[in-house]
Structure formats: C-alpha cells, structure tokens
Amino acid sequence: MRLTFILFGFGILFCIAGIGYLAAEYVKYLSEVGKIVSLLLTVGLFSFLGKYFEGLGW
C-alpha cells in the first residue's frame, strides 16, 4: 500500500516536471499579452484548486 503511494507520488512529480518543462519551452512563442493572460489564468487555476481542496476539508 505504501509502495503504491510512493509510485503515485513519483508519477505526479514526473507529470508536473514534464508539463513545467513543456510550458517553459513553449512560452517563448507567446506574445507579451498572451504571457500575462496565461500568468493570470495560472494564478486563478491554483487559487481555485486551493479553494476546491479547502472545500474537501484538506
């Protein structure tokens, strides 16, 4: 059971690292307006995700 959680943890970490790498590479192609709107949406995304987990009782 514990091993499963460790593997899940690794999987999630690799996913986040991969998406972060792709975003860092791809953001070069965005215009300045695209960059700022993406940044605002990212802030909103994590804020709403935090509120969602808060609602779940985390």
Added chain:
Amino acid sequence: MRKNLFLYLTLACFVGIIAIFVVDGYLGIYDNLFVASGEREEEIGRDSRPWQESVRIDWGEKAFFCYEVDNRQFSDYTADVEVSLWHSQEKVADLIAQPISVASFDKGQLEWVLDTAELIPGDIPTEQGYEFTVVIKRGEIERRLITHVRPAPYPPKPVIPAP
C-alpha cells in the same frame, strides 16, 4: 455545488491557458531563413524567436539563401516578397521579387544566391572584409540580415613577370 464550482473554475482556467498557447503560440505566419555557404548551413531565425543579426561568408564564396514561410492559419496566405542587397544605405542589387502563396498549414520556400565574387566591387582588396545587408520584405514585414564577407585567408600573390 460550491465545491464543484471551484473545480469547474479550475478547469476553465486550464482550458484558457491551453487555448492561449494554441491560438497565440502556434497559429499565425512564421518565417525562417537558412543560409548555406561552403560546407556550413546556418539557421538564422526560427518561428517567432528574434532573428540572428549577421551571417559570415568567405570571400569569393556563394551563399545560398532559402527563405521559408510557415502558414499556420486556416486560410491560404499570399504575399509579395522582395529581397534586395544594400551597402552603406545604398541599394546594390535586387536579388528576388516574386509573390509567394502558401496553402493552409503548409510551408513555402523561396531561394536565391548571393555571389560575393560578383557583387563585391573590384577595387576592394581580398584582404579586406566587406559587409552587405540583405533586406527581405514580405508584405508589411521587413527582415534585415547583415552579411559579413570574411577576407580571404591567403590573398593571391602578385604574378611576377619572368625576366
């Protein structure tokens, strides 16, 4: 319901980010220039990144230019492309002037040759470097590339007449 509302808002933000990356980052018209001289080929600019400012060519060599237009739009793209060669703010030669038409999500290419032996004035010694500016006009967009002609490493020796 309130709990799910935040989840939906999170998903909406994620979809918005992906949409911006696709529309702003991928779609559009992109151009690139390749310059081959001697045994080397250089990529001057790629997609929307800033173009490299200069390229070096050896004296007497020919430089083969390939200008690529990448149409990442849902409609065909047509534009007039004019390429000219400048030195000290004066036009030296028109290298190419023709329309380019690229189908949707396709690439089009234009090629031309810059012959340094032909274009450098005869009174310039081979030990001295020389510079041109290649100006590419595609519709409203203008690209400039400084072409530095390197001096010949071994200038030809003067022929001494036999006694």
